[in-house]
Amino acid sequence: MVHSxxxxxxxxxxxxxxxxxxxxxxxxxxxLVAASVIxxxxxxxxxxQAQAADSGGKKVLTVAVSxxxxxxxxxxxxxxxxxxxxxxxxxxxxxxxxxxxxxVPGFATAWKTxxxxxxxxxxxxxxxxxxxxxxxxxxxxxxxxxxxxxDPNAATANGSFTANFKKVTAPDPATLVIQLKKPxxxxxxxxxxxxPKHIWEKVTDFSKFNNDKSFxxxxxxxxxxxxxxxxxxxxxKPNKSFWRGAPKFDELDFRYYKDQDAAVAALQKGEVSFVSxxxxxxxxxxxxxxxxxxxxxxxRRFYALATNPGAKxxxxxxxxxxxxxxLDPAVRKALFESVDINTIIDKVFQGHAAKxxxxxxxxxxxxxxKPSDTQRIPFDPAKAAQTLQQAGYKKSGGKLLGKNGKPLxxxxxxxxxxxxxxxxxxxxxxxxxxxxxxxxVDCLDNVGDPWLAGDYDLAIDGWSVNPDPDYVLSIHTCDxxxxxxxxxxxxxxxxxxxxxxxxxxxQAAEYDPAKRADxxxxxxxxxxxxxxxxxxxxxxxxxxxxxxxIKSITTMPEAAGNxxxxxxxxxxxxxxxxxxxxxxxxxxxxTGLIIGIVAVVVIAGGLGLFVMxxxxxxxxxxx
Amino acid sequence: xxxxxxxxxxxxxxxxxxxxxPSGPAARAGSGTRTAYLLYVAGKLxxxxxxxxxxxxxxxxxxxxxxxxxxxxxxxxxxxxAAQLATLRHQFGLDLPMWQQFTNYCGDALTGDLGTSYQFxxxxxxxxxxxxxxxxxxTGVAVLIYSALGLWLGTRSAWHNGGLGDRFNTGLxxxxxxxxxxxxxxxxxxxxxVGMGPIPxxxxxxxxxxxxxxxxGYVLDVAHHMVLPVITLVAVGYAQTxxxxxxxxxxxxxxxxxxxxxxxxxxxxxxxxxxxVPNALLPTVTMVFINVGxxxxxxxxxxxxxxxxxxxxxxxxxxxxxxxxxxxGLFVVFAGAMILMNLLADLLYPLLDPRVGR
Numbered sequence: 001m002v003h004s005x006x007x008x009x010x011x012x013x014x015x016x017x018x019x020x021x022x023x024x025x026x027x028x029x030x031x032l033v034a035a036s037v038i039x040x041x042x043x044x045x046x047x048x049q050a051q052a053a054d055s056g057g058k059k060v061l062t063v064a065v066s067x068x069x070x071x072x073x074x075x076x077x078x079x080x081x082x083x084x085x086x087x088x089x090x091x092x093x094x095x096x097x098x099x100x101x102x103x104v105p106g107f108a109t110a111w112k113t114x115x116x117x118x119x120x121x122x123x124x125x126x127x128x129x130x131x132x133x134x135x136x137x138x139x140x141x142x143x144x145x146x147x148x149x150x151d152p153n154a155a156t157a158n159g160s161f162t163a164n165f166k167k168v169t170a171p172d173p174a175t176l177v178i179q180l181k182k183p184x185x186x187x188x189x190x191x192x193x194x195x196p197k198h199i200w201e202k203v204t205d206f207s208k209f210n211n212d213k214s215f216x217x218x219x220x221x222x223x224x225x226x227x228x229x230x231x232x233x234x235x236x237k238p239n240k241s242f243w244r245g246a247p248k249f250d251e252l253d254f255r256y257y258k259d260q261d262a263a264v265a266a267l268q269k270g271e272v273s274f275v276s277x278x279x280x281x282x283x284x285x286x287x288x289x290x291x292x293x294x295x296x297x298x299x300r301r302f303y304a305l306a307t308n309p310g311a312k313x314x315x316x317x318x319x320x321x322x323x324x325x326x327l328d329p330a331v332r333k334a335l336f337e338s339v340d341i342n343t344i345i346d347k348v349f350q351g352h353a354a355k356x357x358x359x360x361x362x363x364x365x366x367x368x369x370k371p372s373d374t375q376r377i378p379f380d381p382a383k384a385a386q387t388l389q390q391a392g393y394k395k396s397g398g399k400l401l402g403k404n405g406k407p408l409x410x411x412x413x414x415x416x417x418x419x420x421x422x423x424x425x426x427x428x429x430x431x432x433x434x435x436x437x438x439x440x441v442d443c444l445d446n447v448g449d450p451w452l453a454g455d456y457d458l459a460i461d462g463w464s465v466n467p468d469p470d471y472v473l474s475i476h477t478c479d480x481x482x483x484x485x486x487x488x489x490x491x492x493x494x495x496x497x498x499x500x501x502x503x504x505x506x507q508a509a510e511y512d513p514a515k516r517a518d519x520x521x522x523x524x525x526x527x528x529x530x531x532x533x534x535x536x537x538x539x540x541x542x543x544x545x546x547x548x549x550i551k552s553i554t555t556m557p558e559a560a561g562n563x564x565x566x567x568x569x570x571x572x573x574x575x576x577x578x579x580x581x582x583x584x585x586x587x588x589x590x591t592g593l594i595i596g597i598v599a600v601v602v603i604a605g606g607l608g609l610f611v612m613x614x615x616x617x618x619x620x621x622x623x
Numbered sequence: 624x625x626x627x628x629x630x631x632x633x634x635x636x637x638x639x640x641x642x643x644x645p646s647g648p649a650a651r652a653g654s655g656t657r658t659a660y661l662l663y664v665a666g667k668l669x670x671x672x673x674x675x676x677x678x679x680x681x682x683x684x685x686x687x688x689x690x691x692x693x694x695x696x697x698x699x700x701x702x703x704x705a706a707q708l709a710t711l712r713h714q715f716g717l718d719l720p721m722w723q724q725f726t727n728y729c730g731d732a733l734t735g736d737l738g739t740s741y742q743f744x745x746x747x748x749x750x751x752x753x754x755x756x757x758x759x760x761x762t763g764v765a766v767l768i769y770s771a772l773g774l775w776l777g778t779r780s781a782w783h784n785g786g787l788g789d790r791f792n793t794g795l796x797x798x799x800x801x802x803x804x805x806x807x808x809x810x811x812x813x814x815x816x817v818g819m820g821p822i823p824x825x826x827x828x829x830x831x832x833x834x835x836x837x838x839x840g841y842v843l844d845v846a847h848h849m850v851l852p853v854i855t856l857v858a859v860g861y862a863q864t865x866x867x868x869x870x871x872x873x874x875x876x877x878x879x880x881x882x883x884x885x886x887x888x889x890x891x892x893x894x895x896x897x898x899x900v901p902n903a904l905l906p907t908v909t910m911v912f913i914n915v916g917x918x919x920x921x922x923x924x925x926x927x928x929x930x931x932x933x934x935x936x937x938x939x940x941x942x943x944x945x946x947x948x949x950x951x952g953l954f955v956v957f958a959g960a961m962i963l964m965n966l967l968a969d970l971l972y973p974l975l976d977p978r979v980g981r
Binding site for chain 1: 692694695698703704705706707708710711713714739742743744745750753805809812813816817818824827828829830831832834926927928929930932936937939940943945
């Protein structure tokens with residue numbers, strides 16, 4: 001009998017035995033971990049060893065990604081990862097040439113327009129089959145577009161492309177006819193995956209069907225999506241009958257790394273072949289690593305300073321609380337004259353960006369525009385002070401006084417998720433303080449709410465530009481403003497300028513590429529002159545890949561461009577595996593196997609030891 | 624304090640000696656004890672239900688302040704027309720008045736429907752259920768290990784209070800507790816995944832599996848991927864259990880019943896294991912239950928660093944959009960798990976210590 005004080009009751013026997021069980025389980029689990037950390041030097045894959053092969057000799061290209069797949073349905077997918085994967089699984093009507101982004105054939109081989117610009121006739125290729133062997137025809141394309149036009153749920157992701165369509169027909173398997181309500185210059189930039197009618201016509205609710213339950217997914221792109229696990233991996237196999245020729249790798253895997261440093265470690269180890277969105281520090285570290293090539297190329301984004309132009313809805317109602325001082329062109333000019341773009345490029349982007357000029361980045365050579373010397377607002381702090389003085393602004397006690405006699409204090413909205421924003425904000429604070437202007441830097445996780453409500457003075461703005469610039473131009477038209485302050489806007493910065501709008505309408509109906517490019521440049525010039533957008537930089541695409549896994553890969557533009565997030569499938573389709581006899585995946589799995597076996601042995605040993613210790617108590621100990 | 628009387632003992636009471644027996648006061652006392660316990664259980668159950676309802680209501684309004692227009696925020700940076708925005712709002716019921724959204728939410732939640740995720744276009748319940756196994760596996764194993772390790776080391780430290788081992792154990796535990804988990808995780812990745820100097824990189828840098836194994840190979844693959852995140856969670860988590868166990872055992876160590884046990888000639892080891900530790904367990908059990916409640920939430924930072932596809936990572940993903948239905952659903956699940964674990968701890972107390980609940 002065990003003596004215990006009535007004041008301190010003992011644990012019931014059953015509970016005690018359960019406690020021992022818990023301790024035993026803990027010991028076993030600890031043994032597992034302990035066993036696993038025993039170093040297996042010779043068995044471990046050497047760091048930085050190529051892993052582009054598995055035990056079957058397969059050549060696998062592994063891409064590190066972090067963004068979640070929102071959907072694998074082309075009708076719903078909006079995230080870059082999803083649309084990039086869908087680009088590999090399905091063909092679009094047309095594609096963009098990797099050299100200079102001009103239109104090249106895709107699902108369609110040729111196209112023509114009617115004299116009134118309202119009818120487009122596409123010739124559909126006859127050498128493309130769906131991955132289940134069925135011939136791909138114009139009927140598939142017609143069904144895809146008609147579904148988007150008739151079912152709002154099917155227009156969730158790409159409805160803007162078909163909003164101007166009047167009628168779509170397929171008079172024969174090789175002909176697709178699209179009739180428009182009004183001319184549309186973007187008809188050769190319809191980024192809409194064409195899906196197989198015989199598969200998709202069975203779908204009943206397009207708002208809920210994510211196309212992620214049945215594999216392989218039937219498509220006719222260069223790859224076939226064969227497997228997917230949310231936030232773990234997406235696996236693709238080459239489409240051997242792809243009309244342009246099959247990809248050279250045996251498998252393309254997108255593997256999830258939610259932490260960028262972990263992704264870089266995986267690249268260094270050789271677990272992945274490619275990593276994108278590197279920070280300057282990561283790029284610098286990887287440049288000196290064997291078998292890794294850093295691709296630091298002109299990007300497709302612009303990084304700009306936007307000022308609130310006095311946000312209004314279409315019905316004329318004022319929105320938000322933007323500082324009225326910014327409606328004065330002299331104030332905006334003085335602010336921009338005080339921005340030292342070179343410092344931003346050197347110190348913030350650490351050289352991984354090009355100096356900002358016009359609205360569209362220089363890689364899109366057809367549309368790139370830059371201000372003339374007389375038009376350009378140069379960096380000149382002395383001139384900035386002079387500009388303000390000439391406009392009638394006075395200083396008092398080091399503070400610039402507004403027209404209302406009060407010190408001028410502004411706010412800038414920026415993204416807390418982007419370290420560059422905060423750094424730029426600090427510089428602006430310093431530079432504008434010299435003018436006597438105060439600046440509060442508001443870096444938020446969710447900039448959307450204040451931005452869309454017009455509750456900001458200035459904001460750090462940025463967009464990725466597509467080969468066809470229509471969308472990034474459209475977000476500065478009066479049409480993009482919300483109907484009323486309660487409605488959600490499509491506008492980026494509440495700009496509404498009649499001259500700009502007239503040019504936008506002209507370019508939207510201009511089918512001649514050269515004439516359209518000229519109109520776009522005029523728009524950029526007008527946007528620059530209004531002084532509501534000041535492009536500071538074009539950040540580079542900084543990414544890296546293992547040269548012992550990837551021998552060659554096509555960038556876009558080919559001369560100097562990005563690999564990840566291209567307007568097309570060129571990078572992964574063109575990638576050539578490096579000659580490597582390594583069999584690291586196998587090595588990795590054998591290491592895992594040995595570790596596992598040893599772990600099991602140690603667990604058994606640990607449990608045995610535990611039981612022996614429990615039974616060690618002698619008769620005299622038992623009461 | 625126990626009030627149970629010893630059967631057969633004659634006690635003085637008003638009105639003369641009373642013989643106790645099955646139908647005497649003891650029985651009545653036993654019956655009273657049962658009633659008291661049942662009342663105690665009913666009170667705790669009612670409290671849990673009220674708390675759960677409060678969580679449900681709070682979650683709806685709390686996350687409405689994150690974003691005034693989650694659809695526009697979600698589609699920012701993506702070419703989207705006004706018509707597409709309207710379709711999305713209609714799909715998710717955001718075009719309804721707030722009161723109607725609330726009543727729909729409460730009604731659906733009672734039937735187990737937590738809504739549809741904005742970003743994944745899938746039922747929230749399904750998304751959460753898919754992630755539960757990964758989280759339970761990782762944090763479950765970690766909690767099991769660090770609870771056992773903390774109990775064991777805490778017991779040793781208290782028993783040899785002030786010794787070199789005690790100082791080393793508590794010092795090391797406190798140091799590890801102070802280290803941010805994500806930083807330690809990254810350090811482990813650099814040393815044991817990539818490899819450093821003579822140390823080979825033998826563990827995967829992230830994920831739950833390589834995706835190319837099946838059967839027992841898959842089990843080993845997952846175990847291989849688990850090692851570093853588990854070590855990280857254990858390293859930063861065991862100190863709590865160690866310190867609670869240590870202090871509660873130190874409280875017990877001066878007790879008379881231990882002196883009695885030693886006087887009987889019992890081995891020091893037995894005195895500790897059979898007498899001192901069971902009585903010092905109560906505060907530690909509370910904390911272990913709370914930790915088990917936290918298991919459901921996973922570990923956002925560690926799951927993110929190791930790309931472990933669990934609920935913690937899902938919560939991070941949901942907040943970054945913000946995906947309101949998913950955030951709400953996860954909030955309800957996390958809070959529900961804590962409420963359930965607290966309830967279980969409350970119900971277990973009277974079994975561990977009969978004085979509780981009377």
